[in-house]
Amino acid sequence: MLSISQKKFVNSLKQKKFRTEHNSFIIEGVKMLEELLHSDYEVETIYATSLWINNNSGVDCIEISVKELNSISSLKTPNEVLAVVQQKEVQLIDLPSQLNIALDKIQDPGNFGTIIRTADWFGIQNIICSDNSVDVYNPKVLQATMGSFFRMNIIYTDLSKFLSENKELTVYGALLNGENVYQKELNSKGSILLMGNESKGISEELIPFITDKISIPKFGNAESLNVATATAIFCSEYKRV
Amino acid sequence: MLSISQKKFVNSLKQKKFRTEHNSFIIEGVKMLEELLHSDYEVETIYATSLWINNNSGVDCIEISVKELNSISSLKTPNEVLAVVQQKEVQLIDLPSQLNIALDKIQDPGNFGTIIRTADWFGIQNIICSDNSVDVYNPKVLQATMGSFFRMNIIYTDLSKFLSENKELTVYGALLNGENVYQKELNSKGSILLMGNESKGISEELIPFITDKISIPKFGNAESLNVATATAIFCSEYKRV
Incomplete structure (x- = not known):
């Protein structure tokens, strides 16, 4: 009752x-x-x-x-x-020894939930979100994670500050004019995959923190890929042998 | 007015x-x-x-x-x-000379729209849907395609019949127990990537048409990948050099 x-x-x-x-x-x-x-x-x-x-x-x-x-x-x-x-206080784990994901102003709950699920599939443990990203406790985010939420360490922070305090990490920024990710030797140890907002991409103030700009080559005519899709392809590229 | x-x-x-x-x-x-x-x-x-x-x-x-x-x-x-x-009558183009996508009972409009957008990015031209898949003219599907809908040839048909009439094509079926896609030589000419329903996977009656079972290796703990995410990773694997 x-x-x-x-x-x-x-x-x-x-x-x-x-x-x-x-x-x-x-x-x-x-x-x-x-x-x-x-x-x-x-x-x-x-x-x-x-x-x-x-x-x-x-x-x-x-x-x-x-x-x-x-x-x-x-x-x-x-x-x-x-x-x-x-809710519980979450801590990031082993940041310098693995691949981590940073999300700049991600807005769509379905996209965010899908990224968490994908990250869990690829064995990623940490996701760092900019303060103005969609709330992970939003029911639509949680549902789209299909349970992977419980295995992921997700924090919200000032990404500029976070990146400036973690300068030893390689920061791969997903940009339309980056290097072909298929041809690039990727370092998944001590690195961050930085993904931008759905319509605006990565914020201007974060660009200087990128050490390596990367792109997924385009073979057809779509203007861009969905952010969760692009994140998945990058994760796959890091993990494939 | x-x-x-x-x-x-x-x-x-x-x-x-x-x-x-x-x-x-x-x-x-x-x-x-x-x-x-x-x-x-x-x-x-x-x-x-x-x-x-x-x-x-x-x-x-x-x-x-x-x-x-x-x-x-x-x-x-x-x-x-x-x-x-x-609405217009759509024809498939050059089926035997390229990679095509077949969707078995895809249900979520966002997933379907995202697959169309991803297919367009990777230069894929044809998508064959089972009759009971979500309607491509559903406003949520169209919106998620971000315009790629206009460049894609999408038909609805009886997939069993379609596959039995196109036996010269290689049919790659996405299954959890398939061969590691990272280690497999993929033939993108004259082939079909067959993706299953969000919760039930590929229908029993379509399994016999699969010539090659493929999987994306799992490195973490998620039970599965979102169907649009998995489709994107497979498309990327076909197209990467």
Whole structure:
């Protein structure tokens, strides 16, 4: 049974303002809950339908009806269960010994979520976002990560400051006029792949921090690639033998 | 000035049923209109704000207010202009001399649009979709193509029948247990890259048509890659030297 105040609270977490105020966020669906329960994120409350409860005996939760789940879900097709989770302080790991991704003003939740999923596929552990990037706790971002969110260290910071403090790292900047990435020897140790905003690319003030400009060669007529697509191709180029 | 019947007609085209009935579809925004006017698609009506009209003198259109545009737009941020366009019969080109993409039950409009954009970047000309795939004239698909739609030959057909009629082509099937694509010699002439549905992969009945199973090696922990992401990495592998 879902109380009016619970319903109001969960729905408020669809907005960043309230997520920040309560230091909480929402996780939805069977697959995401499975990943959540295997992670070190602290669960506040699980709201689950009888179907989920029957398949997950022993997990502490509040039973709600499918109709009640619909009233708090962000999904087009609500999926058995929703959890309110505590945000946590994230630390970057082993920055100088691997490939890391930096995102400058990424705006589209689907793109960001897809980048997190792709990064997880390629074994990347750290993503550094500029302060004005879309919120990782946005339900659409989380859903697009397909659970990879729980395995990624994601921080928000002033990217100019961050790059100026990490000058020992190679910074590969994705630009339309960069070197052909297929022909370039890439150093995946101690490096950052810097990707720009969907429509404006990399900010002017970050260009001086780029040590190597790289591009994906164009064989046809599209003006550009989607940022999540381009990120995936670069990650693939770093990792392929 | 937008009449009530015009408003009703344009809004009806947001549904596939009416697009098919009227053999029409909607194109929106400055960039898409520019691509449309350079294409061989036949324009039925352009509804434009004074701003667009001032920048596109000589183009036959109906002037409408920003408020009227909002009332017929599918975009979150309507952008100056909307056109109703005639659907056209599309033919595949030079199938046996290049790389083509086949999509089995692709469902997400954003994924499909992104694949069209990526295909255009890599110089691919033909996409063959199974009959039950998402409609290419869906406004979200078209928007995600960023104009590449106008340069792509996209047909819907029974994929089993299509593949059985094109047995001279190499069919690369994207599967989780395929050969490492990084180590495989790929033949981009006379070949088809077959990609499966977002959650179910390639249909059982199509598996026998695959001549070569291929995979993108996994270095981390994500269960799978987004279908548009995987398609992009395969296209990149075909085209890189």
